Amino acid sequence: MKLIYEKSIKGRIGFSMPEDRFEDINVKDCIPEYALSKEKKELPEVSEVDVVRHFTTLSKINYGVDTGFYPLGSCTMKYNPKINEKLANLEGFTFAHPLADIKHFQGSLELMYELEQLLKEITGMDRFTLAPGAGAHGELVGVLIMGKYFEDSGKPRHKMIVPDSAHGTNPASSAMAGFKVVEVKSNERGTVDIEHLKSLMDEDTAGIMLTNPNTVGLFETDITEITKIVHGKGGLLYYDGANLNALLGIVRPGDTGFDIVHLNLHKTFSTPHGGGGPGAGVVGVKNHLIEFLPSPIVCKCDDFYSLEYPKKSIGRIRAFFCNFSVLVKAYAWILSMGKDGLKEAARVSIINANYVLSKLKPYYRPAYDRFCMHECILTGRDYKEYGIKTLDIAKRLMDYGFHPPTIYFPHFEPYAHETIMVEPTESESKETIDEFINAMIKISKEAIENPELLKSAPHSTPIRRADETKATREPILKFEEK
């Protein structure tokens, strides 16, 4: 597929501009010579129809949830309702300037306030910031709050406990906030090793970052014990909300002892992933941490919404307020589902994942042979002897029309390696899931009978298997005319 630069024809344009009626003004008199570019920047020259066809073609070589089943574990690729897109694009919202007078954006603040009330109830937390643009952004906020809390108490703490099964963002966020990362091991059941945790938790440890259900799709059954251990040493519990979908209406992280919670609105709350974003990684805290929230937060007083600057705030983490349009979509989804619908989403996501697990476990040995929550962790390890890597299985799935699950994550010895993490979500019908299961079973047979078919897969995609190593070894990161 040609690049837009390769379609460029000198003299073409795809835009009509208001006439320049300031003929007596010369740019050279406005901008000093030292600052002015001598030449125009070499951008493509194409017409409007060229642009539309370019992107329509690009859309045909991209796979999204609307294309088909996208069981990317840990990412909760559920259906993104169309009405929510329309609502987020209402002109009353999209034209709102963030530094206009506060009385002029009462609607935006009302929506933020109302969303916060719903999220508080869903999670059992006391107050939220809606500022973070993604889960990792929320994590950074969370760990900065933890740091500030201990600093404020006069006894700063320097370590953070992160399970070996955690998302890579947890240790990376902790490091950004200046914490030394200490890894707690998983036990043979796939959950936090309590004895190990006890030996690690001390009074120089700020707390633990925990995902629950964790990244192997299992509920941390000992959560109450974990809370006791961490709180017992004065530490805080951070909840990574990547997997909240399984718990909607069943368990609230706030009720299980968590002090800080981040939610990925683009996962559990149905807002689209946008090819990587924008999402929103809102953060909720318990009362004792509200004063540390990033500024500003929304408050309501006598039917007037205003912005508040918490007095010991960690500070700003972005310009302006939030990824507003993402919030509109999450709010709309919660209202569309209602309290019973949220519970139904959790229920069906759990049934769907366990159905996949039960059907596929004879073919892809699971990391842990237990019932799972909203996602299951299979492995491709038994096909190694046929020269097949888990990657080959994933690539072959594309030939059957599916987006592959997450592979090689989580990764920790001895239980979780060569992992295939399947998260069907509640959006998928039994028929679709059965088709996926059948494809996976066929692939397991191909792996033994015709391994070359997998090793050279995919065969029917817009491009064949791409050399990712080359892109790093000899990076070409921009187009240059030959």
Added chain:
Amino acid sequence: MQRGMKNTEKSSLRYIPNTKEQQEEMLKEIGVPSFGHLLNSIPVGIRLKSDLKIPDKISEQELFEKIHKISQKNLNFIDFKPLIGAGSYRHYIPEVVRTVVSYSEFYTAYTPYQPEISQGTLQTMFEVQTHLTRLTGMDVVMPSIYDGASATAESVLMALRINNKKKVLLSSLLHPHYKETVKTYTKSHWIEIIEMPQKEGSIETEELKKLIDSDTACVVVQNPNFFGGIENIELISNIAHENGAIVILIVIESLSLALLKSCKKTGADIVAGETQSLGMDLNFGGPYNGFIASKENYIRQIPGRIAGETTDVEGNRAFVMALRAREQDIRREKATSNLCSNHALNLFAINAYISLLGKEGLYRLAVLNTKSAHYLRSKLIETGKFYGDDYPFFNEFVLRTKDDPKLIREKLFKAGFLPPLKVSDFFPALENNLLFAVTETLSKEDLDKVVDIIRSL
């Protein structure tokens, strides 16, 4: 309503296809007598005892009416011509841009982990990387992070990694939200952050010389600055480089790049910024899109996702995520950043916008912005009601008034303009100063109307 009816109602949710019967069938296949069995790992004591206190579901029609009504509680912004910018600029967005970002193959996809079925996203990343290298003149670009403020903070962290020094000089004319974000992000690094003073709309280079020393990691300068002023970056770069400091140039009104000299030629080592101006709605401040560009030699210190060109097994050109070893999913706590996503959808907007305007269009639009802003400023000065420092600017400028700025803003508002920002909101010492932004969305008639209002005060 009858009980039985209510139950049927509950089970039919348009976003959840599996019927109760199918769910039961699946539970049977799983081999459990009931759904509750699958929850055995959750201690009963911590489960919710009652329903969540949130409303029952509403229909799509009710939802539309409810949220539409909330949106109408905002000012009907679309009917007001904006004289305010300050980091969020209203430009006209061609309809094609909106069409492109509405393609669901783009917006319902995720991070392009599987290049074979993600070429649309990856090629767009690569194309935007190319656009931004050409606009900035820099060698490499990481095209997407949350926003310009977080890009600025990440670029400061990048500089600290590169030279391990402990002092950061920030332009006092860096957007105040960006300044605060840098402070939040660098809190655990125990660095000293010093603001370089400004005089008459530009950084005071003599003061910079006094503040800078061999322990200075980087000098962070916004251009055009918060007051719209165009800095002499070459002068600042020379001083910084003499002291071994990295020059970080921050660009927030990114349309200016079409007109201004290549950032690399002016001595910038890193450029970080915001691309909202290139095809994104104001959206009450987000989502926007930040980027970081740099010289070739810093390539492995850049955080975030970058697309690279490679080939597939048949030798065809293909795009993939490149230089992945910098990232958190591989390096965990040793990664360049915790970034795990980007604002890829906004890259489609930028790509469509830049492609439509192209070489000529973007240049002419930048020229039109410059001229419109200069026209308004000179006419306002002519009224005798405004005066101000005479610094070079792009499409924003600060003027002082002897009249009541509150009254001026009210009058402009009543006449259908979104009034300029009170500079004292961010710089309390600068009372009676207004920051005007002028984009192509204001016609010559609009500008003349502004001038008439001021004249008649």
